[in-house]
Amino acid sequence: MSLTATYKLSARLFWRDKGMLLASVILPLGLAIGMPTLMRNVQADGVTAAAQMFMGTLALILSGTAFLNITVALTMRRDQLVLKRLRTTRLTDRQILLGEVANTVTQTVALMFVSAVAVHLLADVPLPRNPVLFAAFAVAGSAVVATLGVAWTAAIPRGELAAVMTLPFFFLAGLASGAMGPIMNLLPSWLHPLLAALPTSAVVDAVRTSYGPGTLGSDLAAAAVPTLVLAAWAGIALLSIRRWFRWETRKS
Amino acid sequence: MVTPVREVLAVARLGGRLFWGDGRAVGGIAVLGVCLGAGLPLLIAASLRSRDVEVVLGMHLGMLAMVLTVVATTQTAVALSTRRELLVLKRLRASGLRGRAIIGGELVNIVTQATLLSALVSVILYTFTYLPPPELPLLFAACVVAVAGVLALIGVVFSIVTRRPDLNAPATIPFMLASAVGAGGYGPFVTGLLPGWVQWALDLLPTGAMVEIAGLAYRGGELATLTGPVLNLTVWALLGLVAVRFLFRWDPRR
Numbered sequence: 001m002s003l004t005a006t007y008k009l010s011a012r013l014f015w016r017d018k019g020m021l022l023a024s025v026i027l028p029l030g031l032a033i034g035m036p037t038l039m040r041n042v043q044a045d046g047v048t049a050a051a052q053m054f055m056g057t058l059a060l061i062l063s064g065t066a067f068l069n070i071t072v073a074l075t076m077r078r079d080q081l082v083l084k085r086l087r088t089t090r091l092t093d094r095q096i097l098l099g100e101v102a103n104t105v106t107q108t109v110a111l112m113f114v115s116a117v118a119v120h121l122l123a124d125v126p127l128p129r130n131p132v133l134f135a136a137f138a139v140a141g142s143a144v145v146a147t148l149g150v151a152w153t154a155a156i157p158r159g160e161l162a163a164v165m166t167l168p169f170f171f172l173a174g175l176a177s178g179a180m181g182p183i184m185n186l187l188p189s190w191l192h193p194l195l196a197a198l199p200t201s202a203v204v205d206a207v208r209t210s211y212g213p214g215t216l217g218s219d220l221a222a223a224a225v226p227t228l229v230l231a232a233w234a235g236i237a238l239l240s241i242r243r244w245f246r247w248e249t250r251k252s
Numbered sequence: 253m254v255t256p257v258r259e260v261l262a263v264a265r266l267g268g269r270l271f272w273g274d275g276r277a278v279g280g281i282a283v284l285g286v287c288l289g290a291g292l293p294l295l296i297a298a299s300l301r302s303r304d305v306e307v308v309l310g311m312h313l314g315m316l317a318m319v320l321t322v323v324a325t326t327q328t329a330v331a332l333s334t335r336r337e338l339l340v341l342k343r344l345r346a347s348g349l350r351g352r353a354i355i356g357g358e359l360v361n362i363v364t365q366a367t368l369l370s371a372l373v374s375v376i377l378y379t380f381t382y383l384p385p386p387e388l389p390l391l392f393a394a395c396v397v398a399v400a401g402v403l404a405l406i407g408v409v410f411s412i413v414t415r416r417p418d419l420n421a422p423a424t425i426p427f428m429l430a431s432a433v434g435a436g437g438y439g440p441f442v443t444g445l446l447p448g449w450v451q452w453a454l455d456l457l458p459t460g461a462m463v464e465i466a467g468l469a470y471r472g473g474e475l476a477t478l479t480g481p482v483l484n485l486t487v488w489a490l491l492g493l494v495a496v497r498f499l500f501r502w503d504p505r506r
Binding site: 019020022023024027031038039041042043068072075076157159160161162163164165167168170171180181182183186187188189191 | 274280281284287288295296298299300307322326327330333334414415416417418419420421422423425426429438439442445446447450
Protein backbone atom coordinates (compact mmCIF):
# COMPACT_ATOMS: atom_id res chain seq x y z
CA MET A 1 0.00 0.00 0.00
CA SER A 2 1.37 3.38 -0.92
CA LEU A 3 0.53 6.76 -2.34
CA THR A 4 0.02 5.10 -5.73
CA ALA A 5 -2.59 2.80 -4.25
CA THR A 6 -4.65 5.65 -2.75
CA TYR A 7 -4.24 7.60 -6.00
CA LYS A 8 -5.58 4.66 -8.02
CA LEU A 9 -8.43 4.09 -5.59
CA SER A 10 -9.47 7.76 -5.78
CA ALA A 11 -9.22 7.81 -9.58
CA ARG A 12 -11.35 4.68 -9.88
CA LEU A 13 -13.98 6.05 -7.51
CA PHE A 14 -13.96 9.41 -9.33
CA TRP A 15 -14.85 7.94 -12.72
CA ARG A 16 -17.17 5.25 -11.34
CA ASP A 17 -19.31 7.69 -9.41
CA LYS A 18 -21.55 8.59 -12.34
CA GLY A 19 -23.83 10.72 -10.18
CA MET A 20 -21.00 13.08 -9.28
CA LEU A 21 -19.67 13.30 -12.85
CA LEU A 22 -22.50 15.67 -13.77
CA ALA A 23 -21.30 18.32 -11.30
CA SER A 24 -17.58 17.59 -11.31
CA VAL A 25 -16.96 16.96 -15.03
CA ILE A 26 -19.90 17.57 -17.35
CA LEU A 27 -21.05 20.92 -15.93
CA PRO A 28 -17.60 22.61 -15.65
CA LEU A 29 -16.55 21.21 -19.03
CA GLY A 30 -19.87 22.25 -20.62
CA LEU A 31 -19.49 25.80 -19.27
CA ALA A 32 -15.80 26.05 -20.19
CA ILE A 33 -16.49 24.96 -23.78
CA GLY A 34 -20.07 26.12 -24.28
CA MET A 35 -19.81 29.71 -23.00
CA PRO A 36 -16.77 30.67 -25.15
CA THR A 37 -18.34 28.98 -28.19
CA LEU A 38 -21.52 30.99 -27.57
CA MET A 39 -19.46 34.20 -27.25
CA ARG A 40 -17.65 33.40 -30.48
CA ASN A 41 -20.95 33.31 -32.33
CA VAL A 42 -22.86 36.18 -30.77
CA GLN A 43 -20.21 38.84 -30.13
CA ALA A 44 -18.80 41.21 -32.76
CA ASP A 45 -15.24 40.67 -31.47
CA GLY A 46 -16.01 36.95 -31.24
CA VAL A 47 -12.56 35.38 -30.78
CA THR A 48 -11.38 37.92 -28.20
CA ALA A 49 -14.61 37.62 -26.20
CA ALA A 50 -14.44 33.83 -26.44
CA ALA A 51 -10.83 33.79 -25.21
CA GLN A 52 -11.66 36.10 -22.27
CA MET A 53 -14.66 33.96 -21.34
CA PHE A 54 -12.70 30.71 -21.65
CA MET A 55 -9.98 31.89 -19.27
CA GLY A 56 -12.66 32.96 -16.80
CA THR A 57 -14.43 29.62 -16.96
CA LEU A 58 -11.22 27.86 -15.91
CA ALA A 59 -12.12 29.13 -12.43
CA LEU A 60 -15.34 27.12 -12.68
CA ILE A 61 -13.36 23.97 -13.55
CA LEU A 62 -11.14 24.62 -10.54
CA SER A 63 -14.05 25.20 -8.20
CA GLY A 64 -16.25 22.44 -9.67
CA THR A 65 -13.81 19.65 -10.41
CA ALA A 66 -11.17 20.33 -7.78
CA PHE A 67 -12.92 22.02 -4.86
CA LEU A 68 -16.46 20.63 -4.98
CA ASN A 69 -15.47 17.12 -5.94
CA ILE A 70 -12.81 16.59 -3.28
CA THR A 71 -14.98 18.21 -0.60
CA VAL A 72 -17.97 15.97 -1.34
CA ALA A 73 -15.83 12.83 -1.75
CA LEU A 74 -13.86 13.27 1.48
CA THR A 75 -16.90 14.28 3.53
CA MET A 76 -18.82 11.23 2.36
CA ARG A 77 -15.85 8.93 3.00
CA ARG A 78 -15.56 10.43 6.47
CA ASP A 79 -19.29 9.86 7.12
CA GLN A 80 -19.08 6.27 5.88
CA LEU A 81 -16.00 5.72 8.08
CA VAL A 82 -13.91 4.87 5.01
CA LEU A 83 -11.23 7.35 6.07
CA LYS A 84 -11.11 5.83 9.54
CA ARG A 85 -10.71 2.35 8.03
CA LEU A 86 -7.98 3.54 5.68
CA ARG A 87 -6.08 4.84 8.70
CA THR A 88 -6.08 1.37 10.22
CA THR A 89 -4.05 0.12 7.23
CA ARG A 90 -0.35 0.77 6.78
CA LEU A 91 -1.11 3.99 4.90
CA THR A 92 -0.02 7.19 6.58
CA ASP A 93 -2.39 10.16 6.93
CA ARG A 94 -0.28 12.06 4.46
CA GLN A 95 -0.49 9.27 1.86
CA ILE A 96 -4.28 9.08 2.16
CA LEU A 97 -4.81 12.81 1.64
CA LEU A 98 -2.02 13.21 -0.93
CA GLY A 99 -3.46 10.38 -3.02
CA GLU A 100 -6.83 12.11 -3.02
CA VAL A 101 -5.34 15.49 -3.89
CA ALA A 102 -3.09 14.03 -6.61
CA ASN A 103 -6.06 12.32 -8.25
CA THR A 104 -8.11 15.52 -8.14
CA VAL A 105 -5.23 17.48 -9.66
CA THR A 106 -4.93 14.95 -12.49
CA GLN A 107 -8.62 15.14 -13.38
CA THR A 108 -8.76 18.93 -13.10
CA VAL A 109 -5.67 19.51 -15.23
CA ALA A 110 -6.96 17.02 -17.80
CA LEU A 111 -10.24 18.93 -18.05
CA MET A 112 -8.41 22.25 -18.39
CA PHE A 113 -6.33 20.86 -21.27
CA VAL A 114 -9.36 19.26 -22.95
CA SER A 115 -11.31 22.52 -22.75
CA ALA A 116 -8.34 24.52 -24.10
CA VAL A 117 -8.15 22.23 -27.14
CA ALA A 118 -11.93 22.17 -27.57
CA VAL A 119 -12.32 25.97 -27.59
CA HIS A 120 -9.38 26.14 -29.99
CA LEU A 121 -11.25 23.88 -32.39
CA LEU A 122 -14.79 25.17 -31.81
CA ALA A 123 -14.33 28.86 -31.07
CA ASP A 124 -10.97 29.61 -32.74
CA VAL A 125 -9.43 30.57 -29.40
CA PRO A 126 -5.67 30.31 -29.96
CA LEU A 127 -3.61 27.86 -27.92
CA PRO A 128 -1.50 29.43 -25.13
CA ARG A 129 1.63 31.24 -26.32
CA ASN A 130 3.48 29.95 -23.26
CA PRO A 131 2.15 26.41 -22.65
CA VAL A 132 4.61 25.81 -19.80
CA LEU A 133 3.18 28.72 -17.82
CA PHE A 134 -0.34 27.50 -18.56
CA ALA A 135 0.50 23.96 -17.45
CA ALA A 136 2.41 25.07 -14.36
CA PHE A 137 -0.48 27.18 -13.07
CA ALA A 138 -3.06 24.56 -14.03
CA VAL A 139 -1.21 22.04 -11.83
CA ALA A 140 -0.36 24.45 -9.01
CA GLY A 141 -3.85 25.99 -8.98
CA SER A 142 -5.56 22.59 -8.96
CA ALA A 143 -3.32 21.41 -6.13
CA VAL A 144 -3.97 24.50 -4.01
CA VAL A 145 -7.73 24.52 -4.64
CA ALA A 146 -7.96 20.77 -3.94
CA THR A 147 -5.99 21.24 -0.70
CA LEU A 148 -8.38 24.03 0.25
CA GLY A 149 -11.22 21.60 -0.45
CA VAL A 150 -9.66 19.11 1.98
CA ALA A 151 -9.41 21.85 4.60
CA TRP A 152 -13.02 22.99 3.99
CA THR A 153 -14.38 19.52 4.91
CA ALA A 154 -13.71 20.41 8.56
CA ALA A 155 -16.46 23.05 8.39
CA ILE A 156 -19.01 20.66 6.92
CA PRO A 157 -21.13 18.77 9.44
CA ARG A 158 -22.59 16.11 7.11
CA GLY A 159 -21.93 14.70 3.66
CA GLU A 160 -25.20 15.79 2.11
CA LEU A 161 -24.44 19.44 2.98
CA ALA A 162 -21.00 19.35 1.34
CA ALA A 163 -22.05 20.48 -2.13
CA VAL A 164 -24.35 23.23 -0.82
CA MET A 165 -21.55 24.55 1.39
CA THR A 166 -19.14 24.76 -1.55
CA LEU A 167 -21.59 26.79 -3.67
CA PRO A 168 -20.47 30.20 -2.32
CA PHE A 169 -16.94 29.41 -3.48
CA PHE A 170 -18.25 28.39 -6.92
CA PHE A 171 -20.12 31.72 -7.28
CA LEU A 172 -17.27 33.83 -5.95
CA ALA A 173 -14.77 32.13 -8.26
CA GLY A 174 -17.03 32.61 -11.31
CA LEU A 175 -17.79 36.20 -10.40
CA ALA A 176 -14.17 37.16 -9.77
CA SER A 177 -12.76 35.51 -12.88
CA GLY A 178 -15.26 36.93 -15.36
CA ALA A 179 -16.99 33.61 -16.02
CA MET A 180 -20.29 35.33 -15.20
CA GLY A 181 -19.61 38.06 -17.75
CA PRO A 182 -18.42 41.57 -16.96
CA ILE A 183 -20.60 41.85 -13.83
CA MET A 184 -17.38 42.73 -11.97
CA ASN A 185 -17.54 46.16 -13.65
CA LEU A 186 -20.75 46.86 -11.73
CA LEU A 187 -19.14 46.09 -8.36
CA PRO A 188 -17.40 48.68 -6.13
CA SER A 189 -13.68 49.14 -6.83
CA TRP A 190 -12.64 48.26 -3.24
CA LEU A 191 -13.96 44.74 -3.83
CA HIS A 192 -11.74 44.08 -6.88
CA PRO A 193 -8.45 43.44 -5.01
CA LEU A 194 -10.25 41.11 -2.59
CA LEU A 195 -11.70 39.06 -5.45
CA ALA A 196 -8.33 39.13 -7.23
CA ALA A 197 -6.78 37.51 -4.16
CA LEU A 198 -8.81 34.33 -4.62
CA PRO A 199 -6.71 31.32 -5.70
CA THR A 200 -8.88 30.84 -8.79
CA SER A 201 -8.32 34.47 -9.80
CA ALA A 202 -4.56 33.98 -9.43
CA VAL A 203 -4.67 31.01 -11.81
CA VAL A 204 -6.85 32.91 -14.31
CA ASP A 205 -4.46 35.90 -14.16
CA ALA A 206 -1.46 33.66 -14.90
CA VAL A 207 -3.35 31.90 -17.70
CA ARG A 208 -4.22 35.28 -19.25
CA THR A 209 -0.49 36.03 -19.25
CA SER A 210 0.22 32.70 -20.94
CA TYR A 211 -2.23 33.60 -23.73
CA GLY A 212 -1.30 37.28 -24.11
CA PRO A 213 1.72 38.79 -25.84
CA GLY A 214 5.01 38.80 -23.93
CA THR A 215 8.47 37.37 -23.43
CA LEU A 216 9.87 34.87 -20.96
CA GLY A 217 10.98 37.73 -18.70
CA SER A 218 7.60 39.46 -18.73
CA ASP A 219 5.86 36.12 -18.14
CA LEU A 220 7.99 35.44 -15.07
CA ALA A 221 7.35 38.93 -13.74
CA ALA A 222 3.60 38.60 -14.33
CA ALA A 223 3.55 35.18 -12.66
CA ALA A 224 5.16 36.44 -9.45
CA VAL A 225 2.00 37.81 -7.79
CA PRO A 226 -0.20 34.78 -8.69
CA THR A 227 2.55 32.53 -7.32
CA LEU A 228 2.59 34.41 -4.03
CA VAL A 229 -1.21 34.32 -3.82
CA LEU A 230 -1.25 30.56 -4.40
CA ALA A 231 1.57 30.04 -1.89
CA ALA A 232 -0.36 32.00 0.73
CA TRP A 233 -3.52 29.96 0.13
CA ALA A 234 -1.52 26.73 0.22
CA GLY A 235 -0.12 27.73 3.60
CA ILE A 236 -3.59 28.55 4.94
CA ALA A 237 -4.96 25.25 3.64
CA LEU A 238 -2.15 23.16 5.12
CA LEU A 239 -2.36 24.85 8.51
CA SER A 240 -6.14 24.40 8.55
CA ILE A 241 -5.83 20.70 7.69
CA ARG A 242 -3.26 20.22 10.43
CA ARG A 243 -5.44 21.99 12.97
CA TRP A 244 -9.01 21.05 12.10
CA PHE A 245 -9.21 18.10 9.67
CA ARG A 246 -11.43 15.33 11.03
CA TRP A 247 -11.00 11.66 10.08
CA GLU A 248 -14.35 10.57 11.47
CA THR A 249 -17.77 12.05 12.09
CA ARG A 250 -18.44 14.03 15.26
CA LYS A 251 -20.91 11.44 16.53
CA SER A 252 -18.39 8.61 16.29
CA MET B 253 -60.44 17.34 5.18
CA VAL B 254 -59.42 18.51 8.68
CA THR B 255 -57.21 15.52 9.37
CA PRO B 256 -54.96 15.84 6.31
CA VAL B 257 -54.35 19.54 7.04
CA ARG B 258 -53.45 18.65 10.61
CA GLU B 259 -51.14 15.89 9.34
CA VAL B 260 -49.51 18.26 6.86
CA LEU B 261 -48.91 20.83 9.58
CA ALA B 262 -47.53 18.17 11.93
CA VAL B 263 -44.97 17.08 9.32
CA ALA B 264 -44.19 20.73 8.53
CA ARG B 265 -43.55 21.38 12.23
CA LEU B 266 -41.30 18.32 12.42
CA GLY B 267 -39.35 19.47 9.35
CA GLY B 268 -39.12 22.98 10.76
CA ARG B 269 -37.91 21.73 14.12
CA LEU B 270 -35.26 19.53 12.49
CA PHE B 271 -34.11 22.45 10.32
CA TRP B 272 -34.05 25.17 13.00
CA GLY B 273 -32.39 22.76 15.44
CA ASP B 274 -29.52 22.22 13.01
CA GLY B 275 -27.51 25.36 13.72
CA ARG B 276 -24.93 24.80 11.01
CA ALA B 277 -27.54 24.15 8.32
CA VAL B 278 -29.54 27.25 9.35
CA GLY B 279 -26.37 29.33 9.42
CA GLY B 280 -25.21 28.01 6.05
CA ILE B 281 -28.53 28.53 4.30
CA ALA B 282 -29.17 31.93 5.91
CA VAL B 283 -25.68 33.26 5.22
CA LEU B 284 -25.68 31.92 1.67
CA GLY B 285 -29.18 33.26 1.02
CA VAL B 286 -28.55 36.72 2.43
CA CYS B 287 -25.10 37.07 0.86
CA LEU B 288 -26.38 36.03 -2.57
CA GLY B 289 -29.81 37.60 -2.44
CA ALA B 290 -28.97 40.91 -0.82
CA GLY B 291 -25.16 41.17 -1.08
CA LEU B 292 -24.69 41.44 -4.82
CA PRO B 293 -27.61 43.85 -5.53
CA LEU B 294 -26.50 45.92 -2.53
CA LEU B 295 -22.94 46.19 -3.83
CA ILE B 296 -24.11 47.02 -7.34
CA ALA B 297 -26.53 49.70 -6.06
CA ALA B 298 -23.70 51.22 -4.04
CA SER B 299 -21.27 51.31 -6.94
CA LEU B 300 -23.57 52.74 -9.63
CA ARG B 301 -22.81 56.41 -10.15
CA SER B 302 -26.37 57.34 -11.04
CA ARG B 303 -29.45 55.75 -9.51
CA ASP B 304 -30.59 52.96 -11.78
CA VAL B 305 -33.59 51.27 -10.23
CA GLU B 306 -34.04 48.93 -13.20
CA VAL B 307 -30.51 47.47 -12.90
CA VAL B 308 -30.89 46.95 -9.13
CA LEU B 309 -34.37 45.46 -9.60
CA GLY B 310 -33.03 43.14 -12.32
CA MET B 311 -30.23 41.94 -10.03
CA HIS B 312 -32.62 41.59 -7.10
CA LEU B 313 -35.00 39.36 -9.07
CA GLY B 314 -32.15 37.38 -10.66
CA MET B 315 -30.51 36.68 -7.31
CA LEU B 316 -33.88 35.98 -5.70
CA ALA B 317 -34.43 33.32 -8.36
CA MET B 318 -31.07 31.78 -7.47
CA VAL B 319 -31.76 31.92 -3.72
CA LEU B 320 -35.20 30.37 -4.15
CA THR B 321 -33.72 27.58 -6.26
CA VAL B 322 -31.07 26.83 -3.61
CA VAL B 323 -33.45 27.06 -0.66
CA ALA B 324 -36.45 25.35 -2.25
CA THR B 325 -35.17 22.89 -4.88
CA THR B 326 -31.79 21.90 -3.44
CA GLN B 327 -32.91 21.82 0.16
CA THR B 328 -36.04 19.77 -0.57
CA ALA B 329 -34.04 17.29 -2.62
CA VAL B 330 -31.37 16.92 0.07
CA ALA B 331 -33.83 16.74 2.99
CA LEU B 332 -36.15 14.16 1.41
CA SER B 333 -33.32 12.06 0.06
CA THR B 334 -31.54 12.02 3.44
CA ARG B 335 -34.75 11.11 5.27
CA ARG B 336 -35.38 8.34 2.76
CA GLU B 337 -31.85 7.00 3.24
CA LEU B 338 -32.20 7.06 7.04
CA LEU B 339 -35.58 5.29 6.69
CA VAL B 340 -37.32 8.25 8.34
CA LEU B 341 -39.84 8.47 5.48
CA LYS B 342 -40.64 4.79 5.83
CA ARG B 343 -41.14 5.18 9.58
CA LEU B 344 -43.36 8.22 9.10
CA ARG B 345 -45.56 6.21 6.77
CA ALA B 346 -45.65 3.35 9.25
CA SER B 347 -46.95 5.85 11.82
CA GLY B 348 -50.16 6.13 9.82
CA LEU B 349 -49.45 9.45 8.12
CA ARG B 350 -50.56 9.60 4.50
CA GLY B 351 -47.95 9.94 1.79
CA ARG B 352 -49.33 13.25 0.56
CA ALA B 353 -49.29 14.63 4.12
CA ILE B 354 -45.61 13.74 4.52
CA ILE B 355 -44.55 15.35 1.23
CA GLY B 356 -47.01 18.23 1.63
CA GLY B 357 -45.71 18.95 5.13
CA GLU B 358 -42.14 19.02 3.88
CA LEU B 359 -43.16 21.41 1.10
CA VAL B 360 -44.97 23.70 3.55
CA ASN B 361 -41.87 23.79 5.75
CA ILE B 362 -39.53 24.59 2.85
CA VAL B 363 -41.87 27.19 1.33
CA THR B 364 -42.08 28.91 4.73
CA GLN B 365 -38.29 29.07 4.98
CA ALA B 366 -37.96 30.32 1.39
CA THR B 367 -40.62 33.00 1.95
CA LEU B 368 -39.00 34.21 5.18
CA LEU B 369 -35.61 34.40 3.51
CA SER B 370 -37.05 36.26 0.49
CA ALA B 371 -38.75 38.73 2.84
CA LEU B 372 -35.49 39.28 4.74
CA VAL B 373 -33.51 39.81 1.53
CA SER B 374 -36.12 42.21 0.13
CA VAL B 375 -36.38 44.27 3.33
CA ILE B 376 -32.57 44.60 3.44
CA LEU B 377 -32.64 45.98 -0.10
CA TYR B 378 -35.53 48.40 0.60
CA THR B 379 -33.67 49.64 3.68
CA PHE B 380 -30.17 50.01 2.34
CA THR B 381 -30.71 50.82 -1.34
CA TYR B 382 -33.03 53.07 -3.31
CA LEU B 383 -35.07 50.07 -4.52
CA PRO B 384 -38.70 50.92 -3.68
CA PRO B 385 -41.05 48.27 -2.26
CA PRO B 386 -43.37 46.65 -4.82
CA GLU B 387 -46.43 48.58 -5.96
CA LEU B 388 -48.45 45.37 -5.58
CA PRO B 389 -46.97 43.76 -2.43
CA LEU B 390 -49.58 41.03 -2.20
CA LEU B 391 -48.85 39.94 -5.76
CA PHE B 392 -45.13 39.84 -4.94
CA ALA B 393 -45.76 37.76 -1.81
CA ALA B 394 -48.07 35.38 -3.68
CA CYS B 395 -45.48 35.06 -6.45
CA VAL B 396 -42.70 34.15 -4.01
CA VAL B 397 -44.88 31.55 -2.27
CA ALA B 398 -46.08 30.01 -5.55
CA VAL B 399 -42.61 29.88 -7.14
CA ALA B 400 -41.08 28.47 -3.94
CA GLY B 401 -43.78 25.79 -3.94
CA VAL B 402 -43.15 24.83 -7.56
CA LEU B 403 -39.37 24.84 -7.06
CA ALA B 404 -39.74 22.69 -3.94
CA LEU B 405 -41.88 20.27 -5.93
CA ILE B 406 -39.10 20.09 -8.52
CA GLY B 407 -36.78 19.35 -5.59
CA VAL B 408 -38.97 16.35 -4.74
CA VAL B 409 -38.50 15.15 -8.33
CA PHE B 410 -34.71 15.59 -8.00
CA SER B 411 -34.83 13.44 -4.87
CA ILE B 412 -36.46 10.68 -6.94
CA VAL B 413 -33.96 10.83 -9.79
CA THR B 414 -30.80 11.06 -7.68
CA ARG B 415 -29.60 7.90 -6.02
CA ARG B 416 -27.73 9.17 -2.96
CA PRO B 417 -28.27 12.17 -0.65
CA ASP B 418 -24.80 13.59 -1.32
CA LEU B 419 -25.56 13.72 -5.06
CA ASN B 420 -28.70 15.83 -4.75
CA ALA B 421 -27.02 19.19 -4.32
CA PRO B 422 -24.53 18.63 -7.19
CA ALA B 423 -27.39 17.43 -9.42
CA THR B 424 -29.35 20.64 -8.86
CA ILE B 425 -26.40 22.94 -9.70
CA PRO B 426 -27.07 22.98 -13.51
CA PHE B 427 -30.76 23.74 -12.86
CA MET B 428 -29.78 26.50 -10.46
CA LEU B 429 -27.30 28.05 -12.89
CA ALA B 430 -29.82 27.94 -15.75
CA SER B 431 -32.47 29.54 -13.51
CA ALA B 432 -30.07 32.27 -12.42
CA VAL B 433 -28.87 33.06 -15.96
CA GLY B 434 -32.42 33.14 -17.33
CA ALA B 435 -33.66 35.32 -14.49
CA GLY B 436 -30.84 37.86 -14.88
CA GLY B 437 -28.73 36.85 -11.89
CA TYR B 438 -25.55 37.19 -13.99
CA GLY B 439 -26.41 40.78 -14.80
CA PRO B 440 -28.19 42.34 -17.77
CA PHE B 441 -25.13 41.97 -20.03
CA VAL B 442 -25.08 38.16 -20.09
CA THR B 443 -28.86 37.87 -20.45
CA GLY B 444 -28.74 40.30 -23.38
CA LEU B 445 -26.09 38.22 -25.13
CA LEU B 446 -28.05 34.99 -25.15
CA PRO B 447 -29.49 33.90 -28.49
CA GLY B 448 -33.27 34.23 -28.70
CA TRP B 449 -33.98 30.51 -28.54
CA VAL B 450 -31.83 30.09 -25.40
CA GLN B 451 -33.56 33.01 -23.68
CA TRP B 452 -36.94 31.58 -24.75
CA ALA B 453 -36.04 28.18 -23.29
CA LEU B 454 -34.78 29.73 -20.03
CA ASP B 455 -37.96 31.80 -19.73
CA LEU B 456 -39.89 28.53 -19.63
CA LEU B 457 -38.32 27.74 -16.23
CA PRO B 458 -40.42 28.61 -13.17
CA THR B 459 -37.95 31.37 -12.31
CA GLY B 460 -38.66 32.97 -15.71
CA ALA B 461 -42.31 33.22 -14.67
CA MET B 462 -41.21 34.61 -11.31
CA VAL B 463 -39.28 37.45 -12.96
CA GLU B 464 -42.33 38.42 -15.02
CA ILE B 465 -44.82 38.30 -12.14
CA ALA B 466 -42.50 39.97 -9.61
CA GLY B 467 -41.53 42.58 -12.23
CA LEU B 468 -45.19 43.47 -12.62
CA ALA B 469 -45.61 43.56 -8.84
CA TYR B 470 -42.78 46.10 -8.56
CA ARG B 471 -43.68 48.25 -11.56
CA GLY B 472 -47.44 47.89 -11.42
CA GLY B 473 -49.64 47.20 -14.44
CA GLU B 474 -52.39 45.02 -15.82
CA LEU B 475 -52.77 41.65 -14.11
CA ALA B 476 -54.20 40.25 -17.35
CA THR B 477 -50.66 40.16 -18.77
CA LEU B 478 -49.78 37.43 -16.29
CA THR B 479 -51.65 34.63 -18.08
CA GLY B 480 -48.46 33.22 -19.59
CA PRO B 481 -46.37 33.11 -16.37
CA VAL B 482 -49.29 31.69 -14.36
CA LEU B 483 -49.81 29.01 -17.00
CA ASN B 484 -46.07 28.28 -16.87
CA LEU B 485 -46.14 27.73 -13.09
CA THR B 486 -49.30 25.62 -13.38
CA VAL B 487 -47.71 23.35 -15.99
CA TRP B 488 -44.57 22.89 -13.86
CA ALA B 489 -46.68 22.16 -10.79
CA LEU B 490 -48.74 19.58 -12.68
CA LEU B 491 -45.66 17.91 -14.15
CA GLY B 492 -44.10 17.78 -10.69
CA LEU B 493 -47.23 16.36 -9.10
CA VAL B 494 -47.58 13.66 -11.77
CA ALA B 495 -43.89 12.69 -11.40
CA VAL B 496 -44.20 12.55 -7.62
CA ARG B 497 -47.49 10.63 -7.78
CA PHE B 498 -46.07 7.86 -9.95
CA LEU B 499 -42.34 7.78 -9.23
CA PHE B 500 -41.73 8.80 -5.61
CA ARG B 501 -39.85 6.20 -3.58
CA TRP B 502 -40.22 5.80 0.17
CA ASP B 503 -37.36 3.29 0.48
CA PRO B 504 -33.72 3.67 -0.48
CA ARG B 505 -32.55 1.73 -3.56
CA ARG B 506 -30.67 -1.05 -1.83
